[in-house]
Amino acid sequence: xxxxxxxxxxxxxxxxxxxxxxxxxxxxxxxxxxxxxxxxxxxxxxxxxxxxxxxxxxxxxxxxxxxxxxxxxxxxxxxxxxxxxxxxxxxxxxxxxxxxxxxxxxxxxxxxxxxxxxxxxxxxxxxxxxxxxxxxxxxxxxxxxxxxxxxxxxxxxxxxxxxxxxxxxxxxxxxxxxxxxxxxxxxxxxxxxxxxxxxxxxxxxxxxxxxxxxxxxxxxxxxxxxxxxxxxxxxxxxxxxxxxxxxxxxxxxxxxxxxxxxxxxxxxxxxxxxxxxxxxxxxxxxxxxxxxxxxxxxxxxxxxxxxxxxxxxxxxxxxxxxxxxxxxxxxxxxxxxxxxxxxxxxxxxxxxxx
Numbered sequence: 561x562x563x564x565x566x567x568x569x570x571x572x573x574x575x576x577x578x579x580x581x582x583x584x585x586x587x588x589x590x591x592x593x594x595x596x597x598x599x600x601x602x603x604x605x606x607x608x609x610x611x612x613x614x615x616x617x618x619x620x621x622x623x624x625x626x627x628x629x630x631x632x633x634x635x636x637x638x639x640x641x642x643x644x645x646x647x648x649x650x651x652x653x654x655x656x657x658x659x660x661x662x663x664x665x666x667x668x669x670x671x672x673x674x675x676x677x678x679x680x681x682x683x684x685x686x687x688x689x690x691x692x693x694x695x696x697x698x699x700x701x702x703x704x705x706x707x708x709x710x711x712x713x714x715x716x717x718x719x720x721x722x723x724x725x726x727x728x729x730x731x732x733x734x735x736x737x738x739x740x741x742x743x744x745x746x747x748x749x750x751x752x753x754x755x756x757x758x759x760x761x762x763x764x765x766x767x768x769x770x771x772x773x774x775x776x777x778x779x780x781x782x783x784x785x786x787x788x789x790x791x792x793x794x795x796x797x798x799x800x801x802x803x804x805x806x807x808x809x810x811x812x813x814x815x816x817x818x819x820x821x822x823x824x825x826x827x828x829x830x831x832x833x834x835x836x837x838x839x840x841x842x843x844x845x846x847x848x849x850x851x852x853x854x855x856x857x858x859x860x861x862x863x864x865x866x867x868x869x870x871x872x873x874x875x876x877x878x879x880x881x882x883x884x885x886x887x888x889x890x891x892x893x894x895x896x897x898x899x900x901x902x903x904x905x906x907x908x909x910x911x912x913x914x
Contacts, residue, residue, distance in 0.1 A: 564724040564864050568696045571688040572674075572714040578683050582707070582714055585628075585679040586655035592622040592632040593653035600636075605644065607637035625677050627664045635659060655709070662703040667718060669697060674716055676707065687716070696720055725867035732821035733871075736812060736859075738852055744808050746815065752808045761850070764797045801851045809858035816868045823863055825856065827872035 574582060596614050604610055611633050618629045635653070643650045664677035668684070675684045689697075700720040708715045735747035743753035771793065775786035816823050856872075863870040 564722055564861070566696060566720050566722070566861065566865075568693055568718045568720055570693050570697075570716050570718060572716055573686040573688050574683075574714060578678075578685055579714065581678045581680060581683065582709075583655075586658060586707075586709060588622045588624060588679055589628060589632055589658045590653045590655040592618050592624055592629065593636050595621065596633060596636045597650055597653070602640075602650075605637050605640040607634050610637055623679055625664065627661065628658070628677065631659045631661070631664075657709070658707045660705045660707060665702075665705050667697065667700075667702050667705075669699075674705070674718075676705075676716075724864050727867050727869050728820050728822075730820050730822060730869075732819055733824050734812070734816045734819060734821040735824045736826070738826055738855070740850075743804070743850060744812065744855070746812065748815070750811075750815070752804075752811070757804065760800065764793065767793055798851075802854065805851060805855040805858050808855060809862045812859060813862045813866050813868055816863070817866055820868075822869035822871060823859065824871050824873050825859060827874055 596610065596618065599617075600610050600613055604613075611630065614633065615629060618624060618632060619626065622629075624632065636650075639650050660676060666675040668675060671684075672689055673684050673686050675682060687693075697718065697720055700722060702718045702720045704719045706717040708717060733747070737745045739745065739753075741753065741758070742751045743757065745751050768790065771786050771790045775783050775790065777783075778786075812823065860870055
């Protein structure tokens, strides 16, 4: 059986003294990461070599435990590798999260609490759990977690390992086409998205444009207020997209179980880079305006949990072939509908040949 790792987010209910120590720990961890970034060669990405240079100084300067110091070093090394891959620079670290491993973190299921190493002590902090969290964490022995701060609230993202169920063996395929007008369309004609989501996306885009204009004009206080509103708007939009992606992923996987069928999904990895280089501003906004990668990740893990096979298909040239197939259709709406169906049929045929 395949091992699966699910991240379960749990809210913490710390005492005032625990919250104060968590705040101090987050600040010390972020300061340590920034100091490591500034005092080691920018091109050095090997965590063992970085550790040999700064480990003792990090412990002495910031008061971190041995394992927290190692986690800070690992985070800097990991961010440098990601920045190199994305051809970007490493940004400054903010006091918003800390990585934990089994040496400095433990989950106590019976007491519904966690035990974590903080700046000055080891603390046992109560969890606020719902039925979903209890089900996912039942009988699990997580070995890693991430302590996060969002606004004035604290959360722990626990990585729980479990055995995934055996995948079903079927030849039937449920094709899923991702797009701009409709977020997802299945080969059965079920559509996810439509006018409501389009209106909300356009609303967020217009609000961002207004705030961006005001953020560069006016008084210092008004500019600061606009930047704060931009951050709140960004968080609200991200939460909305996340919820919709969860709902789409759940509906598609549930339908695949009912048929039963495997899921064929377009692999759109790298599509944004190509679009951002060639397309116009409005088209870039529409393509970049939805978290398709997140939707793919949600579909992948939900399918794994349900035992439904998911196949990623290279979408290259399928649209061109579909356009040729419907070139004789009259009417844009009709042609668009047939184009989607033909494209999905091609996805299914490609999967059946695998």
